[in-house]
Amino acid sequence: MNVTLNWLKTYIDFEFSAKELADRLTMLGIEVESIKELGTSLEGVVVGKVDSIRPHPNADKLVLCQVDIGDEDTLQIVCGAPNAREGMFAPVATIGTDLPNGISIKRAKLRGEESHGMLCSEKELGISEDAAGLMELSSDIPIGIGFTDALGLDDTIFELEITPNRPDCLSLIGVAREVRAETGNDIKLPEVNIQEDDSDICEITSVTIDAPDLCPRYAARVIRGVKIGESPDWLKQRLESVGIGAINNIVDITNFVLMEYGQPLHAFDYNKLGENRIVVRQAAEGEQITTLDEEERKLTPDMLVIADAERPVALAGIMGGNDSEITDTTCDVLLESAYFDPSSVRATAKALGLNTEASYRFERGTDPENVVPAIDRATQLIVELAGGTVCKGIIDVYPGKCELLQLQLRPERVNFILGTELDADEIRQILSRLGFGVDTLQQQDNIYQVTVPTFRRDITREIDLIEEIARVHGYDNIPTSLPKGDIPIPTTNVLDEVRRRIKHYLLGSGMMEAINYSFCHPNCFDKIRLTVDNPLRDALKLQNPLSPEMSILRTTLLPSLLENAQHNHNHQIDTIALFEISTVFLNGNEPARIAGILAGEIGGGVYGNPYHPPDFFDIKGLVEGALETCGIADWKYAKTDEPTFHPGRNAEVLLGDQRIGILGEAHPEVLENYELPYKVYLFELDLEKLAYVADFSKRFEPIPVYPSVLRDLAIVVDQDMPSDMPMGIIYSTGGDLVESVRLFDVYVGDQVQEGKKSLAYTITYHSTTETLTDKEVNDLHENVIKQLNQELGAELRM
């Protein structure tokens, strides 16, 4: 909401500068989001009078004006405005002025004629969007005075952020009350005097409330014989300064009072109301109304409407109807001021997608005690600015009048909650300034009985009063201390530890961490070729997604990483090594996953460490390292028929018979779907399952005291034999004396028979109890060779 400094000052006296006021309000919880100085950018613009006009010799659409700005000589100004005429008063931007629209006024020649300034439109001055012609000023303004002085434009606009609990601050008087809390100065309410005529309002109209729960109060006045017209400058300018466009005097007055009191008003054309009367009721099934914005709206029975004898004429608290609105021919006005149930207004506004200044206030809660002061203020202004006479009396139907809320406040509770040492008097003073009534209830117990004013409907509990005290005392004046309570004993979290270890391991391996949205496109399952019955397809769907790309929740991290690879490839980045740790959304659970991708090129890409494409064993090695950092051993691999992967280059990682993850080369069709021109390697592990078997315990193993003996061994076996078979036989044959076996070469080619491959191992023999002799090692090694030959038909390669 916007307020201006000058306008605010009409309700309360204060000495603050604009900046100080902004600071004070902000520290009271009314955040000033921006401060805009009005008028300062119009320095150099003065009031001028067009003395004479003659045609421009070289241009049909331009004229030459002699303009009096109070100096000895008049200025010649070239002008193209259609409404320029002799005797007219208009703003003149003199030489050297910088206008808000960026134009700098310089001495110029237009089609050969000198121009010493510019006659301005409202748009050129940044006052409104009106660019149709020169801004016409009243001829009683002294010629030559500053334009902003002449119009009282020197003002400061504050853009305020009013939190939803403070509807009382959605008005000038409301903001003034906050200033009162700060200064203690009194609020100056407008003086209202209404001259009524003899005709009794009760004889010419009536108000019936059929739904008192939804409309606890409804007041009406009738003003007859008004003349609809433009509002005076001061009113238009007030409204424009807070961003409300002027319409006509009656509507402008209701908007003015809305801003002043925060009470939305509505003016009906009295003569367009069926039987000239008002019925406040819920809409009938199938009823419709065309609102002021010329939209036809279908109503439902839970919506509250203002009706005449026959039909709805307004959506209660939201917007008036088109049929009964004030027009140029309106003569008699029925003015409405009411209090509507916030929830009802909110529900209707939401259902219709219609938010207005009125609904904004009603749904947050207005002050029912404002109903009459506001309607009287508006009535008075209508008589002043639009003429007419006021019917005698006011209709004020008030079925929902409530007792004032009384709360008990324990001053020591205030200090207990805040950590302050405020004394009871300070507390009382703060509450009084805020408009609360404070009485001592039980002197001995030091409890206050606090009466809550009707405009503070957000205050319903002792704690709300404590916040008010804190706010006005100043949060910055509350001392700062550290918690004194016991620190609870933390519990350990294995999953966190698994996550942390694997993450550090992968970072150390050169993988970059990615974070993707939890959303994805439903077609991602097709893109990674999941079978139609794959349970991963059972994803949660958003009711209100931002786009199809973000319409379901991920059940696997792989599509996101493939998209990341695609994005990077499209930007010529082809050294792709990424991982992501995140929950996925599966079967009503949110299991944690870790997934990684290697694609394009790995390596340093420098002399001596060239880029090279990754292969299956790079991704496999990463997974193995990750498992080892969690103290996991004894996992197995098995090939799978997961269609995401190359059928011959994938493996599930098994612990016992449980799959804890999968890894492999992406299927060529997957690559096609993500428009990737090179092989891509992926893995995804189930972190919960890893956490279940993770073992971070470490035990010292003695460092070998006896030397070990290394022997190399190259064997030729069938090409399709898995390399871990010979490895297993070496271990089982050598028993405890085989410390380790390392496969250091695999060879297929001319040097071996077709259909065969050569595997080369380094075996480390070692005993923990003695130094092995050459003979012992030789015998053992021979035995290994023999077993390999017997069990696998392995031939020693010479």
Place this chain on the structure above:
Amino acid sequence: MKTELEAIQVAAQEALKDVKTAEGLESLRIEYFGRRGKLTDVMKGMGQLSKEERPVIGKLANEVRASLTDAFEATKNALESEHQEEQLIAESVDITLPGRKPAYGKAHPVMQTLERIESIFTQMGFQVVTGPEVETEHYNFDALNTPPDHPARDLHDTFYLTDGHLLRTHTSPVQIRTMENQKPPVRIIVPGKAYRVDYDVSHTPMFHQVEGLLVDKHVTFSELKGVLVSFARQMFGDQTLMRFRPHFFPFTEPSAEADITCTVCRGEGCRSCGHTGWIEILGAGAVDPEVFRAVNYNPEEVTGFAFGMGVERIANLQFRIPDIRTFYENDLRFLRQF
């Protein structure tokens, strides 16, 4: 013979001076010490000397031999170190060739920030807990004192799922879940993802939050200030000031927003802080009694405070990324910068 020995010594030492290579030294060594070498020849003649002469000449011969051996050794060492020097020079590398960095990865910038926040609060005794991202209206709103028709719900544009659940709009539901399962004292922080229907340069539909909660027999607003001021100093530097402004959250009362001195202008006022010198970084407040009632805590017996901050926002105070959606593109040129 004595003259002969002395001549050999002089001649050999002279000859050594001219030796330039290991080969030259070797042939010189053979010339003197070889089987037919000059010194060997002289030594061979020792047998013909008289009994009296023998020990004298013998002694002299040994001295000459020893001194020449030393001289040869010295020359050899000199040649070797000279040779090594040459070899080392020949092995010079072009020091401008690129170093071979071991591959190293980097944590995502949002995670780096989140981990920093976590470590500051864990040092103050807060335990990290997490909770589900798919939530119910109850945990996300109702239990946090935000009933269905409350205007505060407008502040959170919520993603709903077709099954009636929603994506949590903040990590605050974990407050409720924790208090339901634990007796006070509670001292937790809740890092995690949250979701709101928002997508522009300063909003992503998924973002990260850190929520904090401290509940005990007597926790004051003053302590809330202390914890957050301490956090701000550790996070943004010892000189950082923090101010608290009244604000509104349904689940705290009194509520506050906290600002720190602008990280760009240090409080002078600049474009980044809207010329106020302050930057808003988090929301906080004393736990509302209604929230305690929702989890069966007695608000007359315990008090507490809660706070919540957006990780992207805090990360970006440092990184100053003009469009925060860049965080989630995972462009490697971006990720490598942090």
